Structure formats: C-alpha cells, structure tokens
Amino acid sequence: xxxxxxxxxxxxxxxxxxxLVALSAxxxxxxxxxxxxxxxxxAATTGRLSAPAVPLRTANGVTGTPWPNDTHTVYLxxxxxTQCPTICQALGGEYTRLQRQLRARFGAHSPVRxxxxxxxxxxxxxTELQAYARRHRADDALxxxxxxxxxxxxxxxxxxxxxxxVPDGLGGFVHxxxxxxxxxxxxxxxxxxxxQWPQALERALQLTGTPT
Amino acid sequence: MRRRxxxxxxxxxxxxxxxxxxxxxxxxxxxxxxxELPLLFVAGWALARALGPRARLPVVIDAHGLLGLxxxxxxxxxxxxxxxxxxSLLDIRLQWAKYLxxxxxxxxxxxxxxxxxxxVGVFFLGNIAWMLATAGLLFQEAPQRLCVSYLxxxxxxxxxxxxxxxxxxxxxxxxxxxxxxxxxxxxxxxPAPASAE
Numbered sequence: 150x151x152x153x154x155x156x157x158x159x160x161x162x163x164x165x166x167x168x169l170v171a172l173s174a175x176x177x178x179x180x181x182x183x184x185x186x187x188x189x190x191x192a193a194t195t196g197r198l199s200a201p202a203v204p205l206r207t208a209n210g211v212t213g214t215p216w217p218n219d220t221h222t223v224y225l226x227x228x229x230x231t232q233c234p235t236i237c238q239a240l241g242g243e244y245t246r247l248q249r250q251l252r253a254r255f256g257a258h259s260p261v262r263x264x265x266x267x268x269x270x271x272x273x274x275x276t277e278l279q280a281y282a283r284r285h286r287a288d289d290a291l292x293x294x295x296x297x298x299x300x301x302x303x304x305x306x307x308x309x310x311x312x313x314x315v316p317d318g319l320g321g322f323v324h325x326x327x328x329x330x331x332x333x334x335x336x337x338x339x340x341x342x343x344x345q346w347p348q349a350l351e352r353a354l355q356l357t358g359t360p361t
Numbered sequence: 362m363r364r365r366x367x368x369x370x371x372x373x374x375x376x377x378x379x380x381x382x383x384x385x386x387x388x389x390x391x392x393x394x395x396x397e398l399p400l401l402f403v404a405g406w407a408l409a410r411a412l413g414p415r416a417r418l419p420v421v422i423d424a425h426g427l428l429g430l431x432x433x434x435x436x437x438x439x440x441x442x443x444x445x446x447x448x449s450l451l452d453i454r455l456q457w458a459k460y461l462x463x464x465x466x467x468x469x470x471x472x473x474x475x476x477x478x479x480x481v482g483v484f485f486l487g488n489i490a491w492m493l494a495t496a497g498l499l500f501q502e503a504p505q506r507l508c509v510s511y512l513x514x515x516x517x518x519x520x521x522x523x524x525x526x527x528x529x530x531x532x533x534x535x536x537x538x539x540x541x542x543x544x545x546x547x548x549x550x551x552p553a554p555a556s557a558e
Binding site: 155157160182184308315317323 | 421422423424425427428431432435438439442443444445447448451506507508509510511512
C-alpha cells in the first residue's frame with residue numbers, strides 16, 4: 150500500500166480522536182465527573198444552576214417559591230413526597246432539627262429558611278402536606294411545605310434543578326435526597342447530602358453574612 | 362424479500378418518533394442500553410448494506426477501516442459514561458445526537474470492518490469487548506446508583522447484560538482471528554488502484 154492513503158487516514162483518525170477526547174473532557178468536566186449527580190453538584194458550586202420561580206400549593210392555599218426577592222434570605226430546599234417511608238422522613242427529621250436551631254438563634258426572623266417541595270402531585274394533597282408538617286412540627290414562619298401548583302410547574306422546577314424521581318415499582322419513588330442551598334435570587338449555591346446538613350447550615354449562614 | 366429486509370431494519374429508528382415506544386425503551390436501563398442502542402447500530406448496519414458502496418467512507422481516509430472503526434469505538438465508549446444516559450433523557454439535543462451517533466456507528470462498522478485486516482479488526486473488536494466488560498463490572502459493583510434516572514437493581518442487571526455483549530463481541534473477535542483470509546478479503550483491505558501511486 151502506498152503511504153499517502155495511510156497518512157491521510159492517520160490524520161483523519163487523529164483529528165477524530167482529538168475531537169472526541171475534547172468532547173468527552175467537556176462532558177465530564179475534564180474527566181473528573183462521570184455521573185449526572187456529580188455534574189449537577191459541580192454546576193451548583195459554580196453558580197450555574199438556577200431554580201425558577203413557580204407557584205406552590207401549600208396546606209394553606211397557593212403561594213409562590215420564596216425566591217426571587219431582595220431580602221438576602223437563603224433557603225435550604227429539599228424534595229420529598231409525603232407517602233415516602235424512608236429518605237423523606239429522614240429529611241423531615243433533619244429539617245426539624247434545623248428548624249429548632251434556627252428558631253433558638255433567630256426566632257421567627259431567621260435569615261435562613263426551610264423549603265420542602267413535594268413532587269408527587271397526585272398524592273401530596275393539602276391534607277397530606279398538613280399531616281407531614283404536623284408530623285415534623287413544621288413552623289409556618291420558618292418552613293414552607295408545598296407542591297408545585299401544576300404539572301408544568303413541577304416539570305419546570307425539577308428539570309431546571311436536575312431532580313429526578315424514578316418510580317420504584319412499589320408505588321413510591323427513588324429520588325435525589327439532597328439539600329439544595331438556594332439564595333434569594335434563585336441561584337443554587339450548593340448541594341449537600343442529608344447527613345451534611347450542619348455544613349449546609351453553616352454555608353447558608355455564611356452567605357447571609359451571619360457569623361457561624 | 363432479502364432486498365427489503367435491510368431497508369426494513371434501517372427504518373427501525375423511525376419508531377423512536379413514537380413517544381410511548383421511546384419511553385418504553387428508555388424508562389428502564391436495560392432496554393435503553395442493551396436493546397435501543399444495539400438496534401440503532403443494527404439499523405445503521407442495515408442502512409449501509411442497503412445503500413451499498415455509497416455508504417462507505419472514502420478509502421483514502423479509511424485505509425484498513427481505521428477511521429470508521431475509531432468512530433465505532435468512540436461512540437461505544439462515550440455511551441458507557443453514566444452521565445450520558447441521564448443527559449440523553451433530559452436534553453433533547455443529546456437524545457437525537459445519541460440516535461444519530463449509534464446509527465452512524467452501524468453504517469461505519471458495515472463499511473469499515475470488511476476493509477480491516479484480521480489484526481486491525483481484532484484490535485477494535487477486542488477493545489470494545491474489554492470496554493463493555495469493564496463498564497459491566499463497574500455497573501455491578503457500584504454501591505450507589507450511577508444514573509439518577511434508573512434504579513440500582515436495573516443497573517446491576519444491565520451490568521450483567523454488558524458482560525454478555527462483551528463475551529459475544531470477544532467471541533466474534535476470536536472467530537475473525539481464526540478465519541482464513543481469502544484473496545478477495547485481502548484485496549478489499551487495499552486502497553482503490555487509482556489512489557495507489
């Protein structure tokens with residue numbers, strides 16, 4: 150075989166390989182993030198994840214997400230469904246502890262607030278939201294519990310944040326059980342695992358300018 | 362009938378326009394990775410077969426099938442990355458890029474594999490088999506969900522399926538290595554006479 154076709158082939162193969170390596174590097178943040186959740190958390194720490202404002206239906210009627218506003222309040226946001234027997238109850242328990250700490254320190258005027266978004270719109274009725282709030286001793290002044298007021302609002306919010314709920318085949322869901330730290334502009338400033346709630350609180354207080 | 366079959370297989374991806382069918386294939390990890398992606402590949406292969414020489418890369422940039430087989434390897438590797446599966450479900454651009462990439466991988470394989478000699482063919486097939494096996498083992502061993510869109514038990518079963526595909530492709534590689542090279546095959550590995558200076 151003459152050398153020319155092989156040289157052109159090798160040139161084409163090299164160009165294709167380089168292009169694909171560059172694409173892979175782009176898609177994995179420099180070959181460091183291989184899962185969607187890791188990419189999502191990276192996006193949060195660099196301020197590239199935003200929570201849109203959507204209407205929420207609570208036990209007391211329809212309101213909106215508390216963001217955006219000009220109060221410099223920071224929100225610790227989790228995603229739950231009220232029928233959940235496992236992680237959501239654990240999240241509820243940690244939120245109860247968070248609420249206790251916030252109330253002890255700031256009373257009803259806390260610069261950090263709690264928000265639980267219930268995504269199972271069919272079952273997360275106002276009655277069930279009320280029961281969830283009662284079960285976890287939620288204080289309306291500190292902790293907002295609501296479900297997106299429409300299917301479209303739910304899609305918009307969950308897709309923007311990359312929160313995915315997968316039916317578990319038993320009538321429930323498997324979903325991201327993380328705490329999202331969202332500022333008053335709706336920008337996600339960090340995502341923390343359930344057991345990292347003290348770190349989430351510390352970071353939230355830092356963002357509000359409150360000494361920790 | 363034999364002439365129509367490749368066209369029928371090539372038309373299979375059109376079914377992905379039907380949203381419920383697409384959802385059925387993609388809502389679980391196993392059919393997504395082990396049925397949809399291989400079917401797209403087979404459809405591409407069939408399309409190349411139906412189109413004949415027109416669907417082949419110019420031999421001047423695909424000596425020994427290197428360019429086409431590089432594409433096949435790269436597409437296989439890229440779609441073993443867990444985030445790519447999630448992103449293809451959440452971003453419509455990546456979803457259609459996935460369909461196109463796998464279809465073109467089938468087209469490229471059909472055009473380039475016959476150009477490859479035993480060593481080049483086995484190198485690429487072996488690489489893909491090794492990669493699938495590695496991904497399969499990782500999918501089975503990972504203690505957590507690698508994809509937010511799928512459950513952990515689906516991930517384990519998909520990992521086993523990937524190992525099965527790895528063994529299958531490995532067997533094809535061995536078969537290719539043991540196959541005697543006919544003069545016709547040897548000629549096809551060479552570039553066209555016009556480009557041989």
